[in-house]
Amino acid sequence: ENAQHFPNTDDNNIGNVSQAELPALQQLVRRLQLGLVLDGTLGNQVNIDDIVSVINEDEVNCRKRLEEEYFIVKEGFEKTNYLENVEVVNKAALEKVKHLETELEIRNVKVKQLETKLETSDSQVKAMKSMFATGVRRNGETESRLGEVGLDLAWCQDRLRRAEVEISFMKQVR
Numbered sequence: 313e314n315a316q317h318f319p320n321t322d323d324n325n326i327g328n329v330s331q332a333e334l335p336a337l338q339q340l341v342r343r344l345q346l347g348l349v350l351d352g353t354l355g356n357q358v359n360i361d362d363i364v365s366v367i368n369e370d371e372v373n374c375r376k377r378l379e380e381e382y383f384i385v386k387e388g389f390e391k392t393n394y395l396e397n398v399e400v401v402n403k404a405a406l407e408k409v410k411h412l413e414t415e416l417e418i419r420n421v422k423v424k425q426l427e428t429k430l431e432t433s434d435s436q437v438k439a440m441k442s443m444f445a446t447g448v449r450r451n452g453e454t455e456s457r458l459g460e461v462g463l464d465l466a467w468c469q470d471r472l473r474r475a476e477v478e479i480s481f482m483k484q485v486r
Contacts, residue, residue: 336382
């Protein structure tokens with residue numbers, strides 16, 4: 313009968329009493345002790361005044377009091393279940409946060425590696441540009457000298473032709 317009024321009274325949950333369930337459990341123990349005293353099983357070992365509290369007529373009747381206590385126990389049981397569920401959800405969320413933090417750290421390391429590679433590549437590109445500019449400048453200077461040498465060659469060839477013409481004219485004159 314008590315199992316109908318009080319959740320958590322099965323054999324698997326013995327020893328697991330929340331703060332909200334404690335008053336109801338104490339009352340249940342008092343009732344069992346009273347039953348044993350009235351039955352005569354305990355005899356004079358237990359003082360009945362330790363178990364029974366006198367209910368004044370001003371107080372609520374026993375049935376209503378039992379219903380209120382059941383409601384309190386049920387409410388405590390529901391709150392305990394809710395808090396246990398919240399705790400499970402919080403643990404799962406914390407595990408996910410830790411996983412995400414680990415993943416973030418791994419990605420930060422990768423980003424730093426990529427930044428280092430980028431800086432190295434950037435310095436290599438600058439060196440290549442510098443080498444290319446130097447090569448272009450040398451090619452330009454070489455082409456300029458080649459043009460000058462070409463002009464000098466043309467002038468020398470022209471002079472050689474004049475000299476040949478003069479030599480051939482002198483041969484004819486002689």
